[in-house]
Amino acid sequence: MEAAIEEAPFDGLADAERKALARCRHAVLGADRPLRLDCGVELGPYRVAYQTYGTLNADKSNAVLICHALTLDQFVAEEHPVTGKEGWWDSLVGPGKVLDPARYFIICINVLGGCMGTTGPLALDASGQPWNLRFPVVTVADMVRTQAALLDHLGIPDLFCVIGGSMGGMQVLEWAASYPARVFSAVPIACAARHSAQNIAFHEVGRQAIMADPEWKGGDYRQHNTVPARGLSVARMTAHITYLSEQALQRKFGRALQDRDALGFGFDADFQVESYLRYQGSTFVDRFDANSYLYITRAMDYFDLAAAHGGVLANAFKGTPTRFCLFSFTSDWLFPTRESREIVHALNAAAANVSFVEVESDKGHDAFLLDEPEMFRTLAGFLKGAAAVRGLKDVP
Incomplete structure (x- = not known):
């Protein structure tokens, strides 16, 4: 081929x-x-x-x-x-x-x-x-x-x-x-x-988030002038948690609230850590392609140097x-x-x-x-x- x-x-x-x-x-x-x-x-x-x-x-x-x-x-x-x-x-x-x-x-x-x-x-x-x-x-x-x-x-x-x-x-x-x-x-x-x-499991969660987004269109989103922004954003949020440590998250955010003095009793970003992850997800969409994310994560999953030798x-x-x-x-x-x-x-x-x-x-x-x-x-x-x-x- x-x-x-x-x-x-x-x-x-x-x-x-x-x-x-x-x-x-x-x-x-x-x-x-x-x-x-x-x-x-x-x-x-x-x-x-x-x-x-x-x-x-x-x-x-x-x-x-x-x-x-x-x-x-x-x-x-x-x-x-x-x-x-x-x-x-x-x-x-x-x-x-x-x-x-x-x-x-x-x-x-x-x-x-x-x-x-x-x-x-x-x-x-x-x-x-x-x-x-x-x-x-x-x-x-x-x-x-x-x-x-x-x-x-x-x-x-x-x-x-x-x-x-x-x-x-x-x-x-x-x-x-x-x-x-x-x-x-x-x-x-x-x-x-x-x-x-x-690590393969975390990647699969991210890939499934992208592919579950209705705007993904089976990977043909460009031809439909759409972007699977929600799915790619969730994939990034999930991965970003793995890049940090519990100590770093606790030191940086703890349970501090985001722009409020009391719990909102809803599903907006009550906590600073939630707002941070949402920001990481939304900005990632501007610079990275969803299909590329699928391919590159799969390349990492397949990596096994011992198996190749x-x-x-x-x-x-x-x-x-x-x-x-x-x-x-x-x-x-x-x-x-x-x-x-x-x-x-x-x-x-x-x-x-x-x-x-x-x-x-x-x-x-x-x-x-x-x-x-x-x-x-x-x-x-x-x-x-x-x-x-x-x-x-x-x-x-």
Whole structure:
């Protein structure tokens, strides 16, 4: 089975995707060599949207790939073209920060199946119609193959570092397993080598909320000029709870009331936490596509690195030359520390070069996106050591 997209880069796009493409780089790949997906479909040509920061040095040894999480995108360290908010990893990427564009050539790629410029269900097929649910199901491995193809296109043979959290961490692990010779160092943060039953369950609740929305129209909502806003909003609200911790919710909201002195005895947002979740849901609809949410959550659900290597996780890293540094957070119940330790044990069994830090934090899973000094100090030290081993110039 073969699949193709319309090559015209801006025709028929949703407004958010159009704004994203106008602010980032993109390449159309796969015209001569289609991408064979895990589901058996050959996809090509396909578009890859990405953003870069810094300059690639003469020997192409300073490239750092940032892999983004489920609902994030390529706009790591700049104002987002849709929301107007600062970059999602501004705390880590920027002048004088751990990932300084003056030292590294930083790349972040919108994942396959996404809605910020890279081909996904919003893309047009060969007939000029949006793929919607006819788009082939993709995996994390497919996302990484797309990224590798872009690096080939850019003439970047290997990467000094691949780093990412959550679904981004899954991509980091896939990179290390599939392209070990191209990854000098890898930093998987707050992730796991396979998606747990609990996490699959939360994703299914979100998907069912979207598909139960009457405006979803079986995935063809764009043709009906509708948006399944209520369903997508509920999906976001549900997921957002998993990104936080009980301590963080209690500290930030407790049982404080929202704009009132007494209970309303109805179903408006009596509590501040209710109002907060409703806001998170409503603003998410403005920047993310509902069908993309279905596809990307499914890609995470399918991720099982051990299953792809004979049922033994250590086999994924056998003989790896990559240097690893893993991070987990004490209050992260979405990807708890025990799952990071399983990866560390597998790396140890494969005799890999690995270090691991469990960061004390009460901020939950979202801690990897926030100002966590211990993580920053440890990461800076790891990168400095890796740069010294590689002989990377201009990295103190």
